[in-house]
Amino acid sequence: MLTPDVPFGLPSFSxxxxxxxxxxxxxxxxxxxxxxxxxxxxxxxxTTIVVRKAMRRVKKKLGLTNLQIRGEHELEDMASDDPSILGRIDITLQFLHQFGDEDAYVAVECKRVHAGDSTLNGSYVAKGVDRFVTGQYAAGHDWGFMLGYVLALPASTVVDAVDARIRKTYGESAGLTAEAAHSLALAVLEGSLVQNGSHTIRLKHVFVDMVPAALANTT
Incomplete structure (x- = not known):
C-alpha cells in the first residue's frame, strides 16, 4: 500500500x-x-547572478550538503543533433536523489515585478510561468519555482496582477493560493497548471522585496 511519502511518477522528479x-x-x-x-x-x-552567489554562501553557512546550487542551466534537445539551446533556466538546484540525472533538477525562474507595471508583471507570466506550462522548463516535473523580484510595493498589487493574468491565460483553476509566508518573503503562493496538455505541475511563487536600499531610503 502506498504511503504519502512514496513519490509518484519518476522519483528523481519528485x-x-x-x-x-x-x-x-x-x-x-x-x-x-x-x-x-x-x-x-x-x-x-x-541581479540573479548576485542572488545565486548569495544562495551558495547561505547554503554553506547552513551546512547543507544534500544539494547543489547550479548556475544558469542550458536546456538541449538530447534526442537530436540540433546544436541550438532550447532555453536557459535562471537557477537550478539538485538534491541527492537527483544526482546523475541531467533531466532531474529544481527549476527556478526569476522575474522582476513592479506594482503598477503591466509590462513587467505580464512578462512574469508570459516569459516565466508559460515556460513551465509548455514544458520548455521542468518537463514532467512535479514542481517548479518562480522567484519574483519586487521592485516597487505594495506586493499585494503585484500578486493580484499576476494572479489575474494567470487566471485569464490558463483558466480559473490555475489561480494562485496563498501559502504560509516565509519571514523574509513578501508573499508565498502556489498554483497548479497543466503542462503539455496532460501533466500537472505545481508552481511555487515566492515574492521578495528587492528594492535597492538607496531607493527604499528615498521613499
Missing part, C-alpha cells in the same frame, strides 16, 4: 515537503543576503 521548504528558505535567505549588493536599475540577469 520533491518532499522538507525539500520544497528548503528551496523556499534558500531563495528567501539568498535574496536577503544579496539585497545590499544590488544597485538601482540593475537588470534581471546581473
Amino acid at each position: 520533491l518532499s515537503g522538507d525539500q520544497i521548504a528548503t528551496v523556499v528558505d534558500l531563495l528567501c535567505k539568498g535574496c536577503d543576503e544579496a539585497k545590499p549588493h544590488l544597485t538601482a536599475g540593475m537588470l534581471e540577469v546581473p
Whole structure:
C-alpha cells in the first residue's frame, strides 16, 4: 500500500515537503543576503547572478550538503543533433536523489515585478510561468519555482496582477493560493497548471522585496 511519502511518477522528479521548504528558505535567505549588493536599475540577469552567489554562501553557512546550487542551466534537445539551446533556466538546484540525472533538477525562474507595471508583471507570466506550462522548463516535473523580484510595493498589487493574468491565460483553476509566508518573503503562493496538455505541475511563487536600499531610503 502506498504511503504519502512514496513519490509518484519518476522519483528523481519528485520533491518532499522538507525539500520544497528548503528551496523556499534558500531563495528567501539568498535574496536577503544579496539585497545590499544590488544597485538601482540593475537588470534581471546581473541581479540573479548576485542572488545565486548569495544562495551558495547561505547554503554553506547552513551546512547543507544534500544539494547543489547550479548556475544558469542550458536546456538541449538530447534526442537530436540540433546544436541550438532550447532555453536557459535562471537557477537550478539538485538534491541527492537527483544526482546523475541531467533531466532531474529544481527549476527556478526569476522575474522582476513592479506594482503598477503591466509590462513587467505580464512578462512574469508570459516569459516565466508559460515556460513551465509548455514544458520548455521542468518537463514532467512535479514542481517548479518562480522567484519574483519586487521592485516597487505594495506586493499585494503585484500578486493580484499576476494572479489575474494567470487566471485569464490558463483558466480559473490555475489561480494562485496563498501559502504560509516565509519571514523574509513578501508573499508565498502556489498554483497548479497543466503542462503539455496532460501533466500537472505545481508552481511555487515566492515574492521578495528587492528594492535597492538607496531607493527604499528615498521613499
